[in-house]
Amino acid sequence: GGLLSEVxxxxxxxxxxxxxxxxxxxxxxxxxxxxxxxxxxxxxxWDASGKAGFVRxxxxxxxxxxxGQVVENxxxxxxxxxxxxxxxxxxxxxxxxxxxxxxxxxxxTKPPPPAQEASGKGEADEADDTMATIRFEGGPSIRxxxxxxxxxxxxxxxxxxxxRSVSHKYGQRAVTCTVRTEVTxxxxxxxxxxxxxxxxxxxxxxVRGGFSNIVWSTTVPEARRLEGLDATxxxxxxxxxxxxxxxxxGGAAG
Numbered sequence: 001g002g003l004l005s006e007v008x009x010x011x012x013x014x015x016x017x018x019x020x021x022x023x024x025x026x027x028x029x030x031x032x033x034x035x036x037x038x039x040x041x042x043x044x045x046w047d048a049s050g051k052a053g054f055v056r057x058x059x060x061x062x063x064x065x066x067x068g069q070v071v072e073n074x075x076x077x078x079x080x081x082x083x084x085x086x087x088x089x090x091x092x093x094x095x096x097x098x099x100x101x102x103x104x105x106x107x108x109t110k111p112p113p114p115a116q117e118a119s120g121k122g123e124a125d126e127a128d129d130t131m132a133t134i135r136f137e138g139g140p141s142i143r144x145x146x147x148x149x150x151x152x153x154x155x156x157x158x159x160x161x162x163x164r165s166v167s168h169k170y171g172q173r174a175v176t177c178t179v180r181t182e183v184t185x186x187x188x189x190x191x192x193x194x195x196x197x198x199x200x201x202x203x204x205x206x207v208r209g210g211f212s213n214i215v216w217s218t219t220v221p222e223a224r225r226l227e228g229l230d231a232t233x234x235x236x237x238x239x240x241x242x243x244x245x246x247x248x249x250g251g252a253a254g
Contacts, residue, residue: 004036008207009072010178014192017064023079027086031079032071038206039066042191048198048244068192070205070213092142098135099160101147172200173223175216178207179235195242202241214238 015023015032023029046054059067081091134142149157158165181189181204189206200217207213216226216238226237
């Protein structure tokens with residue numbers, strides 16, 4: 001795989017023990033194992049008042065060696081793609097310019113047939129109701145019986161398929177970053193922390209190399225304010241969010 005940067009990427013995934021076992025069965029486990037990732041054994045959750053105490057979970061109590069494992073998304077993606085290639089899959093990387101789907105049994109209206117191409121493809125190819133056609137920007141076209149639309153909230157595949165969704169604005173914005181933490185007990189980097197503030201939760205997830213990942217959901221104005229702080233000011237805000245008006249904190253951000 002590629003060389004890891006000194007500072008972990010801020011986009012990470014937290015994998016449960018059952019997910020880790022599934023990936024291991026696929027032959028992906030070694031590609032995401034420590035030191036490429038960071039397992040944690042405990043998780044501690046409490047609210048801003050601190051009056052109700054805190055809830056603490058452990059992998060040991062669940063009969064598991066770990067409670068979860070934090071993996072950078074790029075590390076996970078590289079491991080999955082590498083395994084796919086070893087299994088004989090062909091990877092075509094690029095931006096999709098067009099997608100034409102076959103007629104389903106119900107629920108989606110088939111798009112109009114494409115114009116005849118100059119390449120000489122017959123109408124029978126384009127009229128095949130069992131195959132989808134994926135066209136890439138400046139690249140090849142692929143015909144396939146299955147398209148998996150794993151392309152996020154603003155899914156291009158869903159739009160092309162005519163799949164509608166209902167959304168709701170919560171007035172929240174997430175601030176994510178990577179910080180170096182000074183361990184002060186309570187399991188140190190083996191513990192993930194989450195505190196529920198009046199404006200939304202803040203989480204501290206251990207990642208490799210003595211760093212932790214911050215995911216802080218808050219109001220849009222407060223998120224904008226946090227994003228405008230320098231490193232020292234942001235570290236101070238994180239420490240205040242975890243330590244002010246209550247007990248249960250687990251480290252200092254720097």
